[in-house]
Structures are given as structure tokens and as C-alpha cells.
Amino acid sequence: MILSWQKSCGAGSLLEGDMGRTSSTENPSPTPPEAPHSSPAVKTCCCARGINWGKSNSYRTNPSVKTAMYQIHIVPIIVLFLLTFAQGQGQGSDQLSWEIEEEVPPGTLVGTLPTRQGLTYRFAQHQDNLQQYFTLDSDSGQVRTRGRLDREALPSDTFDLFVQSMPARHLIELRITVLDINDNAPTFGRSTLDISFSETDQPGTQVILDTATDPDIGDNDATTEYNIISGNQLGDFRLVLLEASKNLLYLENTRTLDREQKHHYQLNISAQDGGSPPKFGYLLININVTDFNDHNPVFEQSDYYAELNETAPPGTSVVKVRATDQDIGSNGDITYNIVSDELNQFGIEAKTGIVKTLKKLYCYRLINLS
Numbered sequence: 001m002i003l004s005w006q007k008s009c010g011a012g013s014l015l016e017g018d019m020g021r022t023s024s025t026e027n028p029s030p031t032p033p034e035a036p037h038s039s040p041a042v043k044t045c046c047c048a049r050g051i052n053w054g055k056s057n058s059y060r061t062n063p064s065v066k067t068a069m070y071q072i073h074i075v076p077i078i079v080l081f082l083l084t085f086a087q088g089q090g091q092g093s094d095q096l097s098w099e100i101e102e103e104v105p106p107g108t109l110v111g112t113l114p115t116r117q118g119l120t121y122r123f124a125q126h127q128d129n130l131q132q133y134f135t136l137d138s139d140s141g142q143v144r145t146r147g148r149l150d151r152e153a154l155p156s157d158t159f160d161l162f163v164q165s166m167p168a169r170h171l172i173e174l175r176i177t178v179l180d181i182n183d184n185a186p187t188f189g190r191s192t193l194d195i196s197f198s199e200t201d202q203p204g205t206q207v208i209l210d211t212a213t214d215p216d217i218g219d220n221d222a223t224t225e226y227n228i229i230s231g232n233q234l235g236d237f238r239l240v241l242l243e244a245s246k247n248l249l250y251l252e253n254t255r256t257l258d259r260e261q262k263h264h265y266q267l268n269i270s271a272q273d274g275g276s277p278p279k280f281g282y283l284l285i286n287i288n289v290t291d292f293n294d295h296n297p298v299f300e301q302s303d304y305y306a307e308l309n310e311t312a313p314p315g316t317s318v319v320k321v322r323a324t325d326q327d328i329g330s331n332g333d334i335t336y337n338i339v340s341d342e343l344n345q346f347g348i349e350a351k352t353g354i355v356k357t358l359k360k361l362y363c364y365r366l367i368n369l370s
């Protein structure tokens with residue numbers, strides 16, 4: 001708080017000026033006329049309506065003043081500051097801009113204010129919410145971090161603070177910008193991703209992937225470097241990044257895949273930011289190659305031979321044939337059929353491949369009559 005004073009003089013006798021001033025700038029010449037009261041009474045009748053920092057003072061005297069009564073006014077300092085600075089009458093203000101890296105230890109010196117002798121300083125009271133981040137030594141003017149400054153968790157990376165002196169003669173506008181460091185790695189939305197390619201997919205078939213994100217800014221956030229770091233020994237896949245279309249990331253096959261040769265891939269994808277040193281994030285991609293029916297069943301033997309007595313009853317097993325198919329699922333299911341049997345004496349179990357007699361055999365000899 002600061003005090004101003006006002007002295008009530010007789011009608012037409014108000015005196016204005018700074019406390020303690022005795023010379024007049026507006027009416028320097030009037031010489032108090034002789035009055036019934038003595039001139040020393042005039043000199044002590046120094047009235048003022050308030051305190052104006054740095055303002056030239058005017059002062060009128062009236063020798064007719066006979067009595068004086070003082071009033072004390074208590075004015076809140078912040079109001080006085082607003083009034084004085086709004087009128088351009090304050091004794092001074094400074095504007096400062098500082099920078100401090102995030103994640104520095106608590107108590108790190110941000111800067112030292114240009115304090116003035118005889119004044120103490122404090123943050124303006126209406127900025128309590130910002131004072132959780134910084135401390136101010138009222139005498140030295142040193143501003144330090146109060147706790148950890150995590151730029152990614154701050155509501156803003158720029159703080160605009162007002163520091164005022166006590167008494168209110170000096171106002172400092174202080175901007176503190178929290179600089180980013182590369183303390184975050186790129187991260188994908190998920191750690192693993194399951195996708196599939198078909199055997200029929202032509203080379204260059206693309207599957208879109210999630211790009212990585214990084215809460216840092218600038219180069220520390222520029223995640224434009226993606227690589228397959230394992231699982232692609234045959235070079236069957238490559239990554240395509242379309243930066244022009246909002247960083248769309250695709251995985252594409254470089255050749256037609258053969259499920260029967262390799263039905264599963266596990267690729268490890270890395271995302272690298274532009275920090276120095278860079279940080280990395282990883283995504284594990286499981287690729288399942290879906291089947292196409294591109295293989296025929298193949299018998300294990302090209303010929304099967306059996307001898308059977310003609311007395312064998314119907315239903316007698318003759319031989320078991322077996323075929324395999326490299327495809328899977330229904331593409332690999334095998335059913336057996338006899339496609340040629342002139343006398344229809346034999347049958348085959350569709351699932352097992354067991355050939356059996358269907359009836360009493362008729363055995364005949366081919367006689368060469370020629």
C-alpha cells in the first residue's frame with residue numbers, strides 16, 4: 001500500500017503538487033500578497049490531491065489559507081499501477097523475452113530481472129496459476145523454474161508474466177518461452193499389426209499402415225524416416241511414404257508371394273524422428289499370406305500295382321492310393337474317384353483312397369488271335 005494525502009484549504013486556495021515540492025512550474029511568479037496571516041503559514045500549506053509519478057507539478061498559493069485538514073487515502077497498489085501506467089506517468093517499464101529448455105532441473109535459473117535499487121519485486125497477483133512454474137526472488141530479481149517443465153504437458157509453451165515492484169514504480173512484462181528438446185520417441189498407435197496379402201496380389205499391392213506420432217515439435221517431431229529393420233531378408237516388401245498426402249505410409253509387396261513357399265512374415269518397422277540424436281519407435285507387423293488354389297493334387301506314385309484272386313469277395317481292399325496337395329483348406333482337400341473301369345468291378349473310398357472290389361471279379365484273358 002502507498003499513501004497519498006490531501007489537504008483541505010480555504011475556498012479557492014487548493015494547492016496541487018508532489019509532496020515536499022515547494023517550487024511552482026505553472027505559476028512561478030505570483031507573490032503572495034500581504035495577508036493578515038504570516039507567510040510561513042503559506043509555505044506549509046502544501047496541498048495535493050494525489051501522487052503522480054514523474055509528473056511536473058503545479059502549485060498555487062493562497063495566503064488567505066487559515067486552516068488545514070489532512071485526509072489519508074489508502075490505494076491498492078495494483079490500481080495505482082494501472083492508473084499511473086495507463087496515464088503514461090509511471091516511472092518505467094521493461095519488456096523482456098527469455099527462453100528456457102524444457103525438462104531442466106527444478107530451481108534452474110531462467111534469468112535475472114533488471115531490478116532497481118530500493119525496490120522489491122513480485123509477480124502480479126492475478127497470475128497465481130503461472131507461479132506454479134516459476135519462482136521470483138523479490139530482491140535479486142532471479143527467476144527460476146519451480147518444478148519440472150514438461151513442454152508437452154504445458155497448456156502453452158509461452159508464458160506472459162507481469163512483475164511489479166514494491167512500491168509500484170517499475171513494471172516488467174516478461175515472456176518466457178519453453179523450448180522443446182527431443183525427449184519423446186515416435187510411437188505407433190499400436191505395437192503390433194496383423195495384415196494379409198494374397199498369393200494373387202500383383203507386385204506393388206499396398207496395405208496402408210498407421211504412421212507414427214511424436215509429441216515433440218519441429219525436427220524433433222518430423223517422423224518421415226521409416227524402415228523395415230528385420231523380417232524382410234528376401235526383400236519381398238518395401239515401405240512407401242507419400243509425404244505429399246499427409247504422410248500416408250504403405251507396405252507393398254515387391255513380387256507375387258507364394259504361400260506354399262512362405263506363408264507368414266513378421267516385419268519390424270522403425271520410425272525415426274529428426275532429433276539429434278534421433279529417437280525411434282517400432283511396429284511389429286504380422287503378415288499372413290492367404291492361399292489361392294494354384295496347385296493340383298499329386299499322387300505319391302504314378303502307378304499302383306496289386307494282385308487279387310478272382311475268388312475275392314466284394315468289398316475286398318485292393319490297394320490304397322495317396323495324393324497330396326500343397327494348397328490349404330478346401331483348396332487342399334482331396335477326394336478320390338475312379339475315372340476309368342470298364343467292368344465297374346472296383347470302387348474307391350473318396351476320403352481314404354482305398355480301392356475295393358465291388359462285386360465278384362470276372363477274370364478274363366486277352367487272347368491275341370493274330
Ligand SMILES: [Ca+2]
Nearest residue numbers: 150151152183
Ligand atoms: Ca517433455
Ligand SMILES: [Ca+2]
Nearest residue numbers: 180181183216
Ligand atoms: Ca519435447
Ligand SMILES: [Ca+2]
Nearest residue numbers: 184216220273
Ligand atoms: Ca521426438
Ligand SMILES: [Ca+2]
Nearest residue numbers: 291292294327
Ligand atoms: Ca496355393
